[in-house]
Amino acid sequence: MTIFHAPAIGSNGDIACPVVGAEVSQEFLDRIPGGIFRYCADDEGRLDFVNRGLLEMFGCQTYEEFMAFTHGSFWGMVHPSDQERVRAACDPAVVQKDRVRYRIVRKDGRVRWVDDHGQHVVDSGGNSWFYVTLLDVTEMVELQDQLNQAAEQLEAIAMLDTFQQRAEEDELTRVLNRSGVKRHINELLAEANGRPCTFFIMDIDDFKYINDTFGHPEGDEVLRSLARHLRNTVRRDDVVGRMGGDEFVVFCMGLGEGPARESLSSRLRQWSQDMQERECPYEAPTLSMGVASSPDSSLALHELYSQADAALYRAKDSGKNQVCFSAEKDELTN
Template identity: 30%
Template sequence: MLASAMHVGMIGMLATTTLGAYWLNRVSDPVTALSWAVLVTLSVMLSGPLAARLLRVRHDAVAAAKVETLYALKMLLTGGLWGALAWWSKASELDLLALGIMQFLILVVSTVVLGFTRWAFPCLLLGIAGPLAARLVATPPAALPPAATAVAIAALVLGVAHYMLFRKLRWLHLRRQQRDALAQEQEAVFHAASEGILLIRDNRVAKCNAQGAAMLGVSPDEIIGLDFGSWLQEPESWPHYLEDMHNAFLSGERFSAVARLRRTDGELFFAELSANPIDPAKLEAGIVLVTTDISIRLATEAALRTSEQRFRRLLSLSSDWYWEQDSRFRFTQIRGTRVDALQEHYRDALGKHRWDLPIEGVDERRWDAHRATLEAHLPFSDFIYQIRTTRGELRWLSINGQPMYDEAGVFCGYHGVGTDITESMRTQERYHHLAHHDTLTGLPNRRLLLDRMDQATAHARRDQHGIALLMMDLDDFKTINDTDGHEAGDQVLIAVAERLRSQIRESDTLCRMGGDEFVILLPEVREPGDAEQVAQKIIHSLSVPFDIGGKNYRVGVSVGIALYPEHTASVDKLLTLADAAMYESKQSGGNNYCFAQLGDQGLLQLESPENTQAASLASGILEVAQPEAFSDAAM
């Protein structure tokens, strides 16, 4: 709109430039008049490029505002050229009156033409009225007060009139933009709907979206004006549908029905019809008809019913059982070959809820969650619980269920299958044990040890106590393997494991890391002496020979001790430090123990900023217990 106003204003200003040049020629000379006319024309012609620029950037609010500002400055220049004529010295009062009338007419017309921009008219008004006001002040005529008053009133009236017009036009523009945007949104929703939407007036299609036309096999334009009843398989039934619609509308209800329609290619399909009136009091205003192709849904439902029948037949041949519940979740039927083995569990189940049965292994929280699922009519799977047979055997059962609905879509209960998963649960427990325990000794392996260490460090941080890790390696064990074979070595390892287990508390963890390496985790120690006592007990215990197959085997043990958090707060580093300490113990002759040693700054040398390499372990990270002191302690 503003670009159009620029062009209109440019044409009008070029026309008035001729009058201005004529006026100036009368009070001056032709050369001056022509020069003034050229300047005004150049100023006015700037509107063309600005209008073109505005059209290019109309979607960019910032760039459009800059163009509007340039146009306002251009109008100030044009107004100034017109206002400068008031200073012409040779003009008589009659000439000035004529000039004032021309300027007033220009401003009156510009009030309307420039109504779409806020600042262009005020700039034009300032450019024209400013020099005139200055002339009245500099060379006041005899009638100065009336003249000044007239100029001021005229400027004020024109300014107010422009402001009011600008506000009104801006409001109308915004309303139109909102209306256009809303119409576009509605049109987009109308055509993007997955259902067919038709507007019926006088029993004919007045409007149809793309989905509705495609459903019938035509374009949206081809269906306009056609009788919708002609698309029915039985067109003569359309008046009955209309009568049912009107009766539903009069009673304040929504019309809904299932009809069979025919596409233009002759194909028949089932459609669900829903209708609402635009104005219930004036049905001639039109009816909005929504059509949904339900052929696939009906075919799917039929296939599901067939599949369910097959499922029930196959279930009768399987080891699982089938069950059904009513809308209040009470058992109505339970059948299957497996039910015979669980007869004591399901003997009195009919008419009861699942939570009324003698079920074990399900707390109130799980029952509440299961009941919430049922109340929401949602499917569920792998609801696992336990039952106890009359012989006292504990069995694991898994239940899956799906909600059931009748043909009207009303919830009518649940059905599903149950499975006895006792053997798979036992197998799973065996696999879990194998994954976390050593196959030879039955002790926890490294994976389970790391898990126990994570738990121990968490408790230690919370309760403000320490933990200790004892890394052990048997001395001269390789000699047994080399002399009597690996079978004898395995028997010695099993015996070592049993003896080590007898030296620790139930809360401690004994782990076999592999080969002849063992680890003991003490999850709660109050002082280093606690770990030292355990190391002494172990060394003393393993000093007693082992009788394996009538032959005595003597082994020693080297023990490395690392403490949390004195030595490190890291689980991995705790293992590393204990391993390094054990190595130093073995290097010092074996059959003794040593601690990881703290540096001067209260940090392990291994973790200090100046030395992060493992090589530092060999240069003083460990302190080997003195053999003499060990001998006394062991005694």
């Protein structure tokens, strides 16, 4: 079978098929991957010719079977739900893109996605046609859908993480709040694997005097200053939180009793000396601190908290501006 192309003029007035009267064999068209066809650019969309690839794309064995299945019309090829969109995209009066993506329904009922690469031409007789190459892109579309779904899931997870972070963040100081402290420390204890840990609890000596005398804005700045100092002093994975009021805590996994613990205690309390360099209308505030350690992280959070809190009270009862270690109940460090 041989198909003869009539002279065709493109939408812009140029010759779209430069070899006028050239013979194109059906065998050649059948060897080209994908579907190739021509249809009349009107409401009926009458099909003029098709290749073997198009028949296979629709699951048809013969030309007659395909024409009967599609009613011999391009619009019989397009999924009913996509026809309105495709009609608008293929309107010769407004067509701007040479590619349209839509669904087709095979004879066996399966739905496939295709890319329609078309060229609108007008032949020497004034007839308007679309010359089309059709490629099956179902796998690509499905993969893109999977990627989009994965991206949406990741975005949802990120939003949940953000919401959780905000829910566990102290609004004033931007360190963890009480619930955030509990969750983070309990997670670390659950994965301790016998490592030591240390829990620090501290509050600002005579903070109420500063707050009541110089106002809440000044008191808030003192709290923010301490929070910044604690974050900047400890390791990235250590837990820093505000339990409420002027009470702060620090939790360090992998840190037990010994010189390293005492050194960190001193560096945490260095904030008092740093505050002395700040110009303020009151004496620089100091810290009282209680410290509790577990050599193998066998103590629960409430046990660590109870021991450190008791040590904190001993430090305050002994004159404030001191640190007391729970395992050394009689030893205070100024």
